[in-house]
Amino acid sequence: MLRQYIANGLVNGAFIALVALGFGLIYGGCRFFAFTYGACYTWAAYAQLILRNKLGAGVAFLGGVLGAVALGVILERTLFLPLRRRSEGVLASMVVSIGAYAVLQNLISLGFGEGVRSIRVRKVTEGFSFLEVHLAPAQIAIAIGSGLAIGVVLLALRFSMFGRKIRAVVSDPELAFVMGIDVNLLVLGMVALGSALGGLAAVLASYDLDLVPTMGFQVFLLAVTAAIVGGMRSFPGMILGGFVVGVFQQLAVLSFSAQWEDSAVFVMLVVFLLFKPEGLLGQREVANRL
Amino acid sequence: VTNYLLHVVILVGIYAILASSLDLLVGQTGLLSLSQAAFFGLGAYTTAILASRWGFSLFGSTAIGVGIAGVASLLVSLPSARLRDDYFALCTFGLQIVASSLFLNSVGVTGGALGLSGIPPLLETSSGREPRGREALLIAITCTLVVLLLERVSRSPFGRVLRSIREDEPFAQSLGKNTALSKMKVAMLSAALAALAGSLYARYATYIDPSLFAPSESIVILSMVVIGGLASTRGAFVGAAVVVGVPEVLRFVGLSGALAGNVRQILYGFLLIVTMFVRPSGLLGKYSLSRR
Numbered sequence: 001m002l003r004q005y006i007a008n009g010l011v012n013g014a015f016i017a018l019v020a021l022g023f024g025l026i027y028g029g030c031r032f033f034a035f036t037y038g039a040c041y042t043w044a045a046y047a048q049l050i051l052r053n054k055l056g057a058g059v060a061f062l063g064g065v066l067g068a069v070a071l072g073v074i075l076e077r078t079l080f081l082p083l084r085r086r087s088e089g090v091l092a093s094m095v096v097s098i099g100a101y102a103v104l105q106n107l108i109s110l111g112f113g114e115g116v117r118s119i120r121v122r123k124v125t126e127g128f129s130f131l132e133v134h135l136a137p138a139q140i141a142i143a144i145g146s147g148l149a150i151g152v153v154l155l156a157l158r159f160s161m162f163g164r165k166i167r168a169v170v171s172d173p174e175l176a177f178v179m180g181i182d183v184n185l186l187v188l189g190m191v192a193l194g195s196a197l198g199g200l201a202a203v204l205a206s207y208d209l210d211l212v213p214t215m216g217f218q219v220f221l222l223a224v225t226a227a228i229v230g231g232m233r234s235f236p237g238m239i240l241g242g243f244v245v246g247v248f249q250q251l252a253v254l255s256f257s258a259q260w261e262d263s264a265v266f267v268m269l270v271v272f273l274l275f276k277p278e279g280l281l282g283q284r285e286v287a288n289r290l
Numbered sequence: 291v292t293n294y295l296l297h298v299v300i301l302v303g304i305y306a307i308l309a310s311s312l313d314l315l316v317g318q319t320g321l322l323s324l325s326q327a328a329f330f331g332l333g334a335y336t337t338a339i340l341a342s343r344w345g346f347s348l349f350g351s352t353a354i355g356v357g358i359a360g361v362a363s364l365l366v367s368l369p370s371a372r373l374r375d376d377y378f379a380l381c382t383f384g385l386q387i388v389a390s391s392l393f394l395n396s397v398g399v400t401g402g403a404l405g406l407s408g409i410p411p412l413l414e415t416s417s418g419r420e421p422r423g424r425e426a427l428l429i430a431i432t433c434t435l436v437v438l439l440l441e442r443v444s445r446s447p448f449g450r451v452l453r454s455i456r457e458d459e460p461f462a463q464s465l466g467k468n469t470a471l472s473k474m475k476v477a478m479l480s481a482a483l484a485a486l487a488g489s490l491y492a493r494y495a496t497y498i499d500p501s502l503f504a505p506s507e508s509i510v511i512l513s514m515v516v517i518g519g520l521a522s523t524r525g526a527f528v529g530a531a532v533v534v535g536v537p538e539v540l541r542f543v544g545l546s547g548a549l550a551g552n553v554r555q556i557l558y559g560f561l562l563i564v565t566m567f568v569r570p571s572g573l574l575g576k577y578s579l580s581r582r
Contacts, residue, residue: 033376079563090376091322091579092566095516098509099562106552106559114548221387224380263391266384273381274372 005250007133013246014146015201017239019219020226021150022197024238026072027227028170029187029194032090035097036075037198038220039104042213044068044199045206046108052119061203068199069192075100076191081184101217109213117211138208145204149197150239157235166190170233198223218262225269231282240280296422302527302534303429304491307436309514310526311483314440316512317520317577318449319476320456321370325382326484326511328389331503332359333485334492335393335400338409341493348412352489359485360478367474386508393500405499412493425494432490433527436483440523443479452476453521456577506555513558517565519575528573533558 019041026034048064055063079100083093135143157163168176169186177183201219209215222245230241245265252264272279308330315321336355340346346354369381393400400406412425443449451472454462462469492498501507510533518529536557540550570578 033380083566088566088570089579091379092570094322094376094379095512095579096563096566098512099559099566102506102509102555102559102562106555109552110549110556228380259395260391263388263395266387266391270369270381270384270388273377273384274369277373277377 002254003133005254006247007135008139009247009250010243011135011139011143011246012250013243014143014150015205015242016222016226016246017242018146018150018197018204019201019223020230020238020242021153021235022194022201023220023223024227024232024235025166025190025194025197027232028166029190030076030080030084030093031173032093032097033224034080035094035101035217035220036072036104037194037223038216038218039101040068040071040075040195040216041198041202041219042105042108042216043071044202045211045215046112046117048203048206049112049117049119049211064203065196065199068195068202071104072191072195072198073188076188081187084184105213105216112211112213114213119206119211136208141207142204145200149200153193153197154235154239162189221269222265225265225272227279228269228277229272229279231279234279234281237279237281244280293422296426298534298538300422300426300429300494302531303426303433304487304494305511305514305534306433306527306530307490308484308487308511309518309530310436310440310523311480311487312511313515313520313523313526314443314452314476314480314483316515316579317522317525317575318444318456319452319473320577321473321477322375322379322512322579323366323382323477323480324379324505324508324512325366325386325389326480327503327505327507328386329359329362329481329484330488330491330507330511331389331393331498331500332362332481333488334498334503335406335488336485337489338406338492338498339399341410342406342408345410348493351493352486355489356482356485359481359488363477363481364474366481367470367477370473370477371470383505383508386505390500390504393503400500403500405497406492407497409492409496409498411496412490429490429494432486436486437523444523448472448475510558513562516572516579517561519572520579521577522572522574525572525574532561 023034023037026037044064044067047067048060051063052060075097079096080093083096157166165176165181165186166189168179168181169183169190173183176186198219202216205215205219226241226245227238228241229244230239231237245268248268249261249265253261256264308326311329312323312326315323315326333352333355336358337346337351340351340354341348365385366382369378373381394403396402412428451462451467451469454465454467455469455472459469488503491502514529514533515526516529517532518527519525537550537554540553565572566579572578
């Protein structure tokens, strides 16, 4: 029984690690908690829903990911870059992103209704069993898809020029600017890549879960929690954080009941913020504390 | 028609108390808190349970609700002492989500998703007449007292310490001010006022459910303060009037139900964005978030 929950937690964790990495790329560029990341996620899932009926699964997959990228890029250029240019603080940007999230989520509600939509395959499938652990095909797809995407992005961050520039901007934007990096362009690239990971996660998740207009908000909060737990300044840390949150969530389900799984995660978020705000793998950053 | 207008006035009054309670934190002290709906709910549930199960009076149930919220505010003062701007906001939002989940899932105490109904009203009806007029008077008196209290706080040395925390906390500390203690006090006062608004709401509506105290409501309350103007009590009242007025206008043009809920949220979100771009200090504000 425990083994099954841990296996579910690891699959869940791979998924959360993926959304946390996407969120972390956006945070690293923009430096505020962009609630709009949740909207990109929701829009990707619904873009896929529309395209799937008309053009098939393959196009829908791409369309979902690209939809998230397009939305992220548009928001960055119309809202967040102008705010940065006027050097408004983090709180102003965060409040704008909260407002934009409310608009985007409720547009989905207006278009598709508050109810549940689904593209899941209703047919019961065999799945895959190993060591008394059973995983459904959708879970395996999520685990493999998330794992591949995370691996590729981590390698790119480590070894490519784009990745080096990203790490330079994350660690010190002003120094990166002095060294001749076009910071605004690079931030746009980070937003695009981060949104793409969010869109990919949404598309993968919709093979396993129903679509609701509020789906992105919960995922946004899971991503933030994973990033805080692992460390806002460390990409490997965020991935570790994703697995920690995923397994912790399943263990909370096992020990209490499903209705408390979200509360358990947010208690963890609050505890980490208060007592270890730099996260498991992050370096202690004086600026975040008083 | 008079009754309907009075109803809107009463709602604006209650939400104005709630908005000005948040303004104490966001506007006066510069602490962006996203957990105000939780304290609103704490007051409302406490009053509802005490009044309907044990027959507490209006004054008694409100006083206990306010007291409980004041103690619970320590959960907000701890992060306020340790975290800066956006990390504080995130932490309070986490607390808000946990509180909402408690309201929703503690079915035995809060009635779960169905909420609590049959709460004793604000004022007993002696005859069959609707007591809206006297209720509106009661709310108006309470609002006046709250405004006087807030003006007094704002002018006092304590108010100046709060604003110095907002502008430059290390400087305030260097003058020997215990800023952590001041933040604890202001969080307590803010939570108490939010719970007062919650108690009045529960008694006025006689029915409450968790959706009134959901995380999205914390954002609605923040919109009131930001749109009306930070660090201004009049601003909080104007913000509350705008935010309470929008759904009534929507109903007037024939939009209702779930659709109106969505349109309402879109309008609030849009107003938040426009405010931050065009007039970051809000309609009547004396301070803007962009200075942080």
